[in-house]
Amino acid sequence: MAKTSWFVLCICIIFALYVYVYLEIGIFINLLMSSNNIHERWRNTDQVALGNKSCHTPSQKKDNTKKQKDSALMEYLKMEERTSKLKTQNAKQPRNCKPETNFIFNKPYKTGGSTVGALLYRYGLKHNLIAALPAEPTSSVIQPINGSEVLTLKYPCINKFPVYNYISNHIRDYNYTLFKQFIPKAKFITMARLPFRQMESLFYWKYLHISLGLQNFSNPFETFLTNINYRKNVDRFVKSFLNQLGHNEIKDLEKRLLAYDKEYDLVMITEYMEESLLLLKQLMCWTFDDIVYYSQKLSGRKPQHITSKMEEVLINKLGNDIRFYEYFNKTLWHKIHNYNGDFKNDLKIFRSKQTRITGSCSVKKYNDETCDLLRMDVPMYRRLIREVQFNTFCGNKTTEF
Numbered sequence: 001m002a003k004t005s006w007f008v009l010c011i012c013i014i015f016a017l018y019v020y021v022y023l024e025i026g027i028f029i030n031l032l033m034s035s036n037n038i039h040e041r042w043r044n045t046d047q048v049a050l051g052n053k054s055c056h057t058p059s060q061k062k063d064n065t066k067k068q069k070d071s072a073l074m075e076y077l078k079m080e081e082r083t084s085k086l087k088t089q090n091a092k093q094p095r096n097c098k099p100e101t102n103f104i105f106n107k108p109y110k111t112g113g114s115t116v117g118a119l120l121y122r123y124g125l126k127h128n129l130i131a132a133l134p135a136e137p138t139s140s141v142i143q144p145i146n147g148s149e150v151l152t153l154k155y156p157c158i159n160k161f162p163v164y165n166y167i168s169n170h171i172r173d174y175n176y177t178l179f180k181q182f183i184p185k186a187k188f189i190t191m192a193r194l195p196f197r198q199m200e201s202l203f204y205w206k207y208l209h210i211s212l213g214l215q216n217f218s219n220p221f222e223t224f225l226t227n228i229n230y231r232k233n234v235d236r237f238v239k240s241f242l243n244q245l246g247h248n249e250i251k252d253l254e255k256r257l258l259a260y261d262k263e264y265d266l267v268m269i270t271e272y273m274e275e276s277l278l279l280l281k282q283l284m285c286w287t288f289d290d291i292v293y294y295s296q297k298l299s300g301r302k303p304q305h306i307t308s309k310m311e312e313v314l315i316n317k318l319g320n321d322i323r324f325y326e327y328f329n330k331t332l333w334h335k336i337h338n339y340n341g342d343f344k345n346d347l348k349i350f351r352s353k354q355t356r357i358t359g360s361c362s363v364k365k366y367n368d369e370t371c372d373l374l375r376m377d378v379p380m381y382r383r384l385i386r387e388v389q390f391n392t393f394c395g396n397k398t399t400e401f
Contacts, residue, residue, distance in 0.1 A: 155393050
């Protein structure tokens with residue numbers, strides 16, 4: 001009886017092992033077939049994406065890859081556009097808001113003003129506003145005459161020019177009272193940049209590192225500021241930027257800062273460009289599309305380290321500028337704190353729209369009005385607007401100006 005029980009038990013164990021091995025072999029075969037199918041699908045997909053080596057040239061493969069990248073980017077941008085529209089609809093807008101059409105942008109040197117200047121010209125052109133342009137076609141500067149008249153481009157076909165809407169230029173000998181009368185009810189805007197970086201940018205923009213033979217130094221700007229051999233050059237070159245705001249000598253700085261604060265409706269900060277533009281949008285009651293920008297005059301040179309010795313020289317020369325920057329940097333964040341709406345959400349919406357539109361324009365080359373206008377720089381806008389206004393006021397007259 002015991003032997004029979006052991007025999008039955010052995011038969012059961014052998015049967016169980018047989019079933020187990022059979023199942024494992026089946027699973028292995030299925031996995032192998034699935035792997036082959038996956039590999040075949042991957043090979044086919046790879047051939048579609050990269051091109052068949054036997055019938056595609058390298059240039060064709062490159063073109064196919066680029067087309068796929070562009071197609072993928074366009075699909076992504078379309079999705080972003082749909083998302084952006086929904087977000088924009090939910091963005092809070094100030095009540096009883098009417099777009100401002102009169103403004104004066106005092107464009108300081110080397111602050112990112114070219115980017116903002118082009119944006120403002122674009123707005124003026126799209127809304128048929130009248131721009132006050134420099135009197136000389138090749139000039140980028142507007143200046144008063146004897147402190148009583150603003151020297152601007154004249155059109156010989158009309159005796160009295162209509163009221164101007166805006167200025168978006170460098171202004172020499174700036175006089176707030178005069179310009180307030182020149183464009184009534186204008187919003188006054190300017191920019192500030194960390195003076196160390198502003199001076200560094202101006203140094204390379206004027207090619208002083210080349211004219212002084214410093215291009216082979218690891219940090220030409222540092223050598224310029226700290227080497228005693230260039231002391232006279234430093235004294236001539238490193239001067240306050242506040243003279244662009246109409247004041248060469250400021251006796252009471254704090255009093256002058258308070259006056260600037262009253263005169264300017266917005267002092268934008270270069271280091272916080274998008275935050276500043278969002279404040280500009282609310283100040284002017286404009287749309288997100290109005291403040292989308294295309295960075296102009298970007299330098300390929302990376303900012304270099306500002307050493308303590310460099311700071312010492314610059315602080316001694318630019319003390320008022322540093323205080324001006326600190327004051328209006330603080331003012332900027334005060335305005336952000338008092339923003340009418342959800343600033344973080346609106347900033348997110350703006351950045352999404354900025355990425356979508358600039359990304360789309362990086363794919364679209366030309367003959368797209370939105371992208372063509374976005375890519376135009378300040379000199380191009382001045383030439384175009386000068387022609388448009390001449391045609392508007394003088395019609396088909398052949399008089400040159």
